[in-house]
Amino acid sequence: MLTLYVKTGCPFCHKVLAAGEELGISFEQKNIADDAVAAELIARGGKRQVPYLVDSEKSVEMYESDDIVAYLREHYAK
Numbered sequence: 001m002l003t004l005y006v007k008t009g010c011p012f013c014h015k016v017l018a019a020g021e022e023l024g025i026s027f028e029q030k031n032i033a034d035d036a037v038a039a040e041l042i043a044r045g046g047k048r049q050v051p052y053l054v055d056s057e058k059s060v061e062m063y064e065s066d067d068i069v070a071y072l073r074e075h076y077a078k
Ligand SMILES: N[C@@H](CCC(=O)N[C@@H](CS)C(=O)NCC(=O)O)C(=O)O
Pocket: 007, 009, 010, 011, 012, 013, 048, 049, 050, 051, 063, 064, 065, 066
């Protein structure tokens, strides 16, 4: 499962979501507008920054939209 921590109006999140759409990938989205989700993100990754990808099947987690898009293209392009 692919989980993406996002924030409404975040252009970097939008970039990742657009790449996901292009690749036919769906994410479980978690929005840090919810304080509990923001706390969960910080506990997981160490800082409050979105987008943040969790690929549970591959045990991969990362910040940085460009790195996330590159990762998705490398591992999920059909
Ligand atoms: N270089 C990062 C920049 C990410 C970034 O600046 N994200 C902003 C939202 S657009 C953020 O997480 N801000 C903290 C917050 O909104 O609490 C990337 O490309 O992913």
